[in-house]
Amino acid sequence: MTLAHYLAVSGLLFCIGLFGALTRRNIIGILMGIELMFNAANLNLAAFNRFLAPAGVAGNVVTLFTMAVAAAEIVVGLALIMAIYRNMNTVYAEDINLLKG
Amino acid sequence: MDCIAFYALAAVTLVSAAAVVRLRNVLHSALFLGLSLSGVAGLFASLGADFLFAAQILIYVSGIAVLVLFVVLLAGRHSELHLRQTNKQWLPALAIAGTALWALSRVARPFSGLLAPADGQPTTRVIGGLLMGDYAVPFELISLILIAALIGAIVFTGVEAE
Numbered sequence: 001m002t003l004a005h006y007l008a009v010s011g012l013l014f015c016i017g018l019f020g021a022l023t024r025r026n027i028i029g030i031l032m033g034i035e036l037m038f039n040a041a042n043l044n045l046a047a048f049n050r051f052l053a054p055a056g057v058a059g060n061v062v063t064l065f066t067m068a069v070a071a072a073e074i075v076v077g078l079a080l081i082m083a084i085y086r087n088m089n090t091v092y093a094e095d096i097n098l099l100k101g
Numbered sequence: 102m103d104c105i106a107f108y109a110l111a112a113v114t115l116v117s118a119a120a121v122v123r124l125r126n127v128l129h130s131a132l133f134l135g136l137s138l139s140g141v142a143g144l145f146a147s148l149g150a151d152f153l154f155a156a157q158i159l160i161y162v163s164g165i166a167v168l169v170l171f172v173v174l175l176a177g178r179h180s181e182l183h184l185r186q187t188n189k190q191w192l193p194a195l196a197i198a199g200t201a202l203w204a205l206s207r208v209a210r211p212f213s214g215l216l217a218p219a220d221g222q223p224t225t226r227v228i229g230g231l232l233m234g235d236y237a238v239p240f241e242l243i244s245l246i247l248i249a250a251l252i253g254a255i256v257f258t259g260v261e262a263e
Contacts, residue, residue, distance in 0.1 A: 069246060076253050080257055
């Protein structure tokens with residue numbers, strides 16, 4: 001397996017996640033697309049670490065930090081979704097227009 | 102053998118990612134998200150990143166995917182199964198995603214024919230040393246972020262005392 005195989009998989013995963021984040025109406029669906037993009041970036045970091053700097057593990061450490069930040073992000077995002085659902089009774093992005101003039 | 106494992110894992114990851122994006126039922130999307138994250142964990146294992154494989158299973162598959170599933174079950178309604186789950190902007194979104202893919206392929210082209218230089222080594226011990234040494238400050242900052250996220254989640258979802 002060459003590096004290009006892994007880069008192709010992570011690039012496709014990123015674009016699928018981007019497409020999902022842009023087209024989903026449901027906020028939970030948008031968050032799931034963002035998670036897919038995070039995973040594509042993590043895969044890229046691990047692949048570059050394996051192929052370009054196999055002696056060190058700096059890429060793996062950065063991936064761990066990304067995972068922790070992604071976990072924090074998804075926890076706060078889902079808490080916000082629950083608060084929005086309780087107050088406005090909707091999970092659709094276009095219905096959340098309180099600030100629209 | 103390597104080849105078969107890689108292509109199987111890549112197929113599982115990408116097909117279930119497409120299912121996450123396209124399926125109408127959000128519950129099915131959340132389940133496929135778990136499958137896609139497991140596929141990425143397998144790709145980590147095929148890259149020789151053993152600690153990342155374990156962390157991916159622990160954090161993503163058994164943490165984040167289950168959390169998303171809980172919120173889908175709490176904030177879902179039966180009527181949603183008959184509503185359209187995507188907006189009308191699929192053509193611009195497809196253009197943006199295609200442009201991103203083209204740009205990524207241009208950037209990745211110089212690295213195309215690279216083979217793995219050596220067999221992978223176990224990484225867990227080295228990662229532990231780095232987290233306590235060179236990366237100690239970011240490691241502590243991460244714990245601060247996690248505490249902040251914890252408190253934020255409690256504040257956002259907590260019921261006010263009447």
